[in-house]
Amino acid sequence: MVASSNFDRRLTKQVYDNVHRNIFLDPLCLKFIDTEQFQRLRDLKQLGLTHMVYPGAVHSRFEHSLGVYWLAGEAMNKLATYQGTELDIDGDEIQAVKLAGLLHDVGHGPFSHLFERDFLPQFLNGQKWSHEDMSVRMIDYIVDEHHIEVDPTILNKVKEMITASSENVPGKSAREKSFLYEIVANGRTGIDVDKFDYIVRDTRACGLGCSFHFERLMDAMRVMDNEICYHNNDYLTIHKIFATRADLHRTVYTHAKVKAIELMVVDALVKANDFSRIAARAQDPALFCELNDSILKFIEFSSNNELKESKDLINRIRRRDLYKFCGEFSVPKDKLDHFKDITSKDIICSQNSGPVELKEEDVAVSIIKIDLTNGRNSPLERINFFQDVESNEKFPIQDDRISHLLPSSYQDMIVRVYAKKPELVEAVSEAFENFQRKTYGTILQVHATPERKKHMR
Known part of the structure; x- marks a missing residue:
């Protein structure tokens, strides 16, 4: 009101x-x-x-x-x-x-x-x-x-x-x-x-x-x-x-599921960019004002053939035909310092010979970093406290003075992989497991996708 x-x-x-x-x-x-x-x-x-x-x-x-x-x-x-x-x-x-x-x-x-x-x-x-x-x-x-x-x-x-x-x-x-x-x-x-x-x-x-x-x-x-x-x-x-x-x-x-939808929207925007000049509008405040969440509606209801691939992706989202989750793992704590972004190419290069030959465009990789705003360190170490309103002294508080139940590590790095087509889930999942074995000597993910579980019974 x-x-x-x-x-x-x-x-x-x-x-x-x-x-x-x-x-x-x-x-x-x-x-x-x-x-x-x-x-x-x-x-x-x-x-x-x-x-x-x-x-x-x-x-x-x-x-x-x-x-x-x-x-x-x-x-x-x-x-x-x-x-x-x-x-x-x-x-x-x-x-x-x-x-x-x-x-x-x-x-x-x-x-x-x-x-x-x-x-x-x-x-x-x-x-x-x-x-x-x-x-x-x-x-x-x-x-x-x-x-x-x-x-x-x-x-x-x-x-x-x-x-x-x-x-x-x-x-x-x-x-x-x-x-x-x-x-x-x-x-x-x-x-x-x-x-x-x-x-x-x-x-x-x-x-x-x-x-x-x-x-x-x-x-x-x-x-x-x-x-x-x-x-x-x-x-x-x-x-x-x-x-x-x-x-x-x-x-x-x-x-x-949110990340699957985001990956699909990014692909749709990339495919639509040459026609819609989305990225170029981000350089000019006058044109930037035209950019909002309605971009998807514009693509979805466009009859222009140049937007067909983008439109097809958005239609898949509407029908809940999303990129399929194939697994994830948390990067070991002792590997975080030397972690390098993992790409679709890394996954397909780990594929064994089989009936399906994966291509880079078949796989989507999402790297997720979650921390407490201070990377791998405690956020409390950057904050100063005082004891009472009469005090003129400020001081930090160490985690071990707060609680022994607080985490010993403050950052997670999660690697998540998706297949862009349902029929490729098995091949992508196997390639992802092979990548983990080659890189870390073991499979780090703690659960398999429903499709993988069927084949493991």
């Missing part, structure tokens, strides 16, 4: 605790929201193609962006209330953080991260492209296109905050008031309001439990030595954030 007046507008939405809260949108943020570029986020599902397995996962980046805007404002209000004088927080800084929360995903491509992670790299010849960088370009485009009057200092801070999750942001550690850059996208600790919103929103949409309460963290957080620190009683809450995120990756974002 949207109401308006001469002084403000409020968006009423259900958020987190099954009650309706009013989100007050300030006039500057409304100028950005009321543009076709921002409204495009309504047509981008937050979880991309996940809704084809989890039907409830149909929420959009539009509502997520409003949620991050609200949480960014809440975080700044709490800091201003308890440490505003000490930190010299002013209204422009609060405005910049809220605007960064609102616009952090305005440069996101279709189908969640599939667009920039799996599709675009095939056309960029090594050139880097990220939705954060595109968000910065889109912000400039929106300001110019709609003649939005905004203080250049505020706008520069907004753009820096959006790219602050990058480890390569120049001078990040020496930046004045660097704690402001840890609220929306935190590259230092991985704790930010973006995660607060999407973890709670995604778990609820997919019917999973969420066992942490970010409100507790926001109530007790404190800036010490220019970084956000947390009360030492909250270390388990923080660990639950990372554990819940990892669980979402394992059970939802990288679900075997």
Whole structure:
């Protein structure tokens, strides 16, 4: 429900605790929201193609962006209330953080991260492209296109905050008031309001439990030595954030069926690219606005013969004739340091002679990395805590001081293989097993596909 007046507008939405809260949108943020570029986020599902397995996962980046805007404002209000004088927080800084929360995903491509992670790299010849960088370009485009009057200092801070999750942001550690850059996208600790919103929103949409309460963290957080620190009683809450995120990756974002659909969509987009110039549109903000999840509908209902192969793949998805799962294994912990991406060629080169000769285009390989935001290391080692509100000392907490039940390893690398045609499942499965024997001396996967089980009886 949207109401308006001469002084403000409020968006009423259900958020987190099954009650309706009013989100007050300030006039500057409304100028950005009321543009076709921002409204495009309504047509981008937050979880991309996940809704084809989890039907409830149909929420959009539009509502997520409003949620991050609200949480960014809440975080700044709490800091201003308890440490505003000490930190010299002013209204422009609060405005910049809220605007960064609102616009952090305005440069996101279709189908969640599939667009920039799996599709675009095939056309960029090594050139880097990220939705954060595109968000910065889109912000400039929106300001110019709609003649939005905004203080250049505020706008520069907004753009820096959006790219602050990058480890390569120049001078990040020496930046004045660097704690402001840890609220929306935190590259230092991985704790930010973006995660607060999407973890709670995604778990609820997919019917999973969420066992942490970010409100507790926001109530007790404190800036010490220019970084956000947390009360030492909250270390388990923080660990639950990372554990819940990892669980979402394992059970939802990288679900075997979801990945099968994603692989098929990538193949469909690649085949359609010459005709539809999808990749080229990602280089121009004006054309980028045309890209959303409706690409599949355009292909599906096109009568152009150049899109026939793409259309056939999308029709297979509609009929649930998906690429067939042939097995997976977790890379052994002692092999992670020297792991090299496994390709379709690696699998077919492991095939024994038989009635079917596999080709590279018959096999799809998905490499899945799941961690707690800090690679193979504990995320808690990057976070500082304090003992009480009177304390001026910050300190890290080692895992063994928290619990002996915490994991000894913080990263999984999963190799998953699919056959693109049902009749090839047996041959691909055997080749995949041969690859594991040649590479690791044993078969690492802990289960076989249903098709393989039939032949093992």
